Amino acid sequence: MNISASFKKRLKYFDLDISFSCPSENMMVMIGPSGGGKTTIIRMLAGLESPDEGKVIFGGEVWFDSFRLINLSPQKRLLGYVFQDYTLFPHLNLYDNAAFVATDKKEVDELFDLFKINHLRKRKPHMVSGGERQRCAICQALARHPRLLLLDEPFSALDVITRRGLREELKILKGTLSCPIIYVTHDINEALFLADEILPVVDGKKDDQWMQRMISRVPSATVSTRAAREPRLALVY
Amino acid sequence: MDYLAFYVTLKLALVTTFILIVLAAPIAYVLAYLRFPGKSLLEAFIYLPMALPPTAIGFYLLIVMGPKGFVGRAWETITGGSLLFTFIGITIASIVYSIPFAVQPMKYAFAKIDRRLLEAAYVLGLSKRAAFLRVVIPNSLGGLAAAAVLVFLHSIGAFGVLLMVGGSIPGETKVASIAIYEAVETMNYRAAGMIALSFIPISYAFLLLINKLNKDSHI
Structure with a gap:
């Protein structure tokens, strides 16, 4: 089963506009600075929030379609969702x-x-x-x-050692699960360790260059935004 | 001592408490979670009995439940009897009189529950009703207990509203607070004093209970 989604939503500080898909047995890691819309995307996948425009299709089943006015309730999506x-x-x-x-x-x-x-x-x-x-x-x-596992920064409130242990347990577990997994984090190490696929999200949009910019520490105007410092810190451990 | 009046008082308080807890829970849920136009108007209306003189509530109930009122007429067509001066009549009066004391603590207890707990329940597949029964209620037992004891104590003390609708029929509508009043009217201060004194340990015990319940249900 494959989950594919495209969302457009007007948020307070930016417009979210993104599309992605993730096949079974795959872990897609959504990474990016805090306040960049990652949790909103996860909540829209879960049906807890609705996009202004967009589609969510799981396998052959339509979970959300703004044009056909389909919006499957969270209860019926049969998800696993671990909150922040x-x-x-x-x-x-x-x-x-x-x-x-x-x-x-x-x-x-x-x-x-x-x-x-x-x-x-x-x-x-x-x-x-x-x-x-x-x-x-x-x-x-x-x-x-x-049918789909959503993990929204599940370990971000934990200490480094515990987080590292759980990260490894999760990686082992991943091999035994057949559903697609979407994992949200702002920790680059965690993303590199766990991901089959990485989706960098910055201000509600896909930004493929973001990881590189973060790792290489290229000084530029966009890098010095408030939340961009966090992943750099994460590289220390 | 007028044991019969005490029996009626306790019966009335228990029945009122039980019915009100069941009745007030959905109302409190609506007030705590839903948003709709006119909500503050509805809320104020539900709390109105708290702010009105009991005899004013009693007067309106007397009109509505009387043979010409719509509730009284409906009751008469169904049962053939009158609603006024019966135990059921004073039970209805007592429920109306105590509604705010049930709704308010429950509403605050429900509102205190983290919205994310409800979202977690929905994602796990629970309908709104199931989430209410399996998540909201068990996590607001303190508020429910507080509501129950408040309603119980408040209906033990009801006087004006019951006198208007129920009068003073021994064994049917004559409650302890009315018995005190009647005893004083007939200059029987000793009887009045005995009943009045008996209220103190009962009310005190229930207040102790509310404290204990609040502590035990604290998670």
Whole structure:
């Protein structure tokens, strides 16, 4: 299955205008400075926001088409979506969170083993570390057998060591999944490590030169924008 | 001591609390999450019983529930009896009287829930209704408990509105607060004092309960 999307949306500081596609078993990493529209793109893929104009087609199924007035609800898109910060349900323990909509509860155990959080299954989200919460969030997303996995800076709130560990676990996991994965980050190292394909997004548009400019540190007017410093810092670790 | 009046009071308070929690939850949801024109007008209207003199509410209820009012007439065609001076009549009155005290704490509890939790639930495939039952309600138990206890205490103390619609029929509509008033009117200060005194431990115990519930449900 292949996900392809094109979006146009007028935002406060710029106009978003982008199109891309990502086949099964592929991880596309969307990278770019913060505030460049990456999360908006992910939210539009999930159906939580609508573009002014555009199309989302998954396999043969139309999820969104502004001309034919088709807009499939988030509920029906059958996605896995891991948010930037923890959105586990605070009233449930980790196991119940992961099993919240699981098709097969046995798989939750397997996933918990894989992510090494089985000993924490009875703990509530506020009683475990940030990395453990994000592991659980990934289990929750996978237990539903998503057709498309969206990861929006899932590790950005974690410390460097934890992030590196999770990054490696995710890379191993990627090999076992058959759905397309779209991963958002502003960390160039993470992108290079995980991506089959990289989509640099700057001010709502595809910008193929952005990575090169960032790595080579070519001094130019566009590079010295506010958020462009972050990936450079990321190169340190 | 007028135990019968106490029995009616407690029965009325329990029934009112139960019905109001179920009834107020969807109203609070609409006020907390939806945007529509005229919302502030609707909200003010729902809170109106809090700002009106109880006898004024009682007066309007008397008109509406009376044999010439539309509710009273409808009731009469269905059941053949009158709605005024019955337990059901004062229950309706008590519900109207206490609506703001149920809606307001629930609305604040719902509004406090992170919108992203709801989005996460939608993405996981939950309908709005399922998300409300499985995510919103379990995460606002403190607010629900607060609403329940407030409504309970508020309906224990109802007087004017019940007297207007229900009068004082022992075992049916004569509640403890009315019993106090009647005892004083007949110069029976001892009986009035006994009933009044019994209110203190009940109300105090419930206030302690509200504190405990709020602590326990704190996540």
